Amino acid sequence: MVDGLGMGVLGCADIAWRRTIPAMRAGGARLVAVASRSRDKARRFADRFGCRAVQGYERLLERSDIAAVYIPLPNALHARWAEAALLAGKHVLVEKSFTADVATAERLTGLAEGRGLLLMENFTFLHHSQHATARRLVLEGAIGTPRQITADFAIPPGPGSALRYQPELGGGALLECGTYTVRAAQLFLGPDPVVAGGLLVRDGDGGVDLGGGALLYDARGVTAHCSFGFTHMYRCAYSVWGSTGRLTLEWAFTPPPSARPVLRLERQDYREERVLAADDQFANMVRRFVEDAQRPQAHREHAADIVRQARLLSAVAATARVISPATSEDRPWQPSPSCPAPCPATSTRPSPSPAS
Structure with missing residues (x-):
């Protein structure tokens, strides 16, 4: 394993704050910088985790001291910024769902393979x-x-x-x-x-x-x-x-x-x-990413996983x-009319005689 892989984070997502960034050191990565469109958000992360604050994702990708990036942005932005990171020569760890578009999955995994870079979709649970x-x-x-x-x-x-x-x-x-x-x-x-x-x-x-x-x-x-x-x-x-x-x-x-x-x-x-x-x-996942960044065979395995997941x-x-059912939280659940209602709480036994 290569110790201290320099990593940057694109976006100030809650999952990065709570779980992924704290796990980086234990997993053999070194957090270099966090980027946000808002400098105040980036500064908040930088103050807590002891890294650089960068305003703008493009500026983080320009840094030569960053070898890999973690992308916890909204789903619709994953492919765009994964591609930008690969073109900048960075290994990429991207949150799920990376994409549900097969053509995009094939194109970007092909781009990563052509540049000798790892593109890994982050299903953290698999590493437990x-x-x-x-x-x-x-x-x-x-x-x-x-x-x-x-x-x-x-x-x-x-x-x-x-x-x-x-x-x-x-x-x-x-x-x-x-x-x-x-x-x-x-x-x-x-x-x-x-x-x-x-x-x-x-x-x-x-x-x-x-x-x-x-x-x-x-x-x-x-x-x-x-x-x-x-x-x-x-x-x-x-x-x-x-x-x-x-x-x-x-x-x-x-x-x-x-x-x-x-x-x-x-x-x-x-x-x-x-x-x-x-x-x-989370620490196991980061460790796997750091190790697999150095193994070209692992790059192909992750590419196959990404394409198969996108296809499914x-x-x-x-x-x-x-x-799009017309439901209301104020309306209690009712059984289907085709299903018999539960029998009322009655008994076939004769009622006892009233006390005299």
Whole structure:
């Protein structure tokens, strides 16, 4: 591993402040500068993390002491600034979703390969050891032959001003939450998964998709049901259901470094819960980026991952049925008219005689 890879950050996103920048030192990177369109925002980051404040993304890319950049900008800006960074000769770590456009994914991964640079989409959760444990157990036959995967990631509603509700900035539940579940399903599907279809629940005001689901499958007939949304109780989990058992991770995507995830195994007349080791997935992710920046073979692996993810997200968006239900938070849920209502709380036994 090359120690102290000089890195710059394009944008003052909350995830950079809370998680990614603090993990850089532990992962073998050295933060050189943070850029923002606002000098005050850049200065706030610089004061906390002891780096340079730069006003303007272009000026940061001009710096010769920066070998790599991290891009936590809104989804709609990822491709533009990843391309600018690659053209400036920088390795690029870009937040998901990088793109749902296959042509863009192919063009920019080709640009990175042609210049000998790493372009890596940041799915931090993949770098937690709990997933290696889950994959090992499945490969060892702990649940028999895999038949079905379910992956869920949803968060409660937020303020309407949040970036995830702004379609012009690439908001929407598919790109914000669904991307996790689609990527997690690939841990257990075959190498060329296919999208069978899906559903997107669209904001009735013509805004972004607020939730939905997608169905994937592979050549073995293993299916993956991916659910996501912005209007739910918080949940981030996946299960692999096999011929003889089921494996579940309940905190699959966002465990903090101190958390010890629980892996549950279920078989006929058997249930086991394993408390796994705590792990810092952000430090692990930065370490992997620093190491892979020096390995051309890794560049091609990341390029393949980016193109496959873009192809799957694009297929979900293209094939999904889109609905905009007329709902109201003031209207309680009602069962379908085709379903019988629950029986009233009555008994067929004769009522006792009144006391005399």
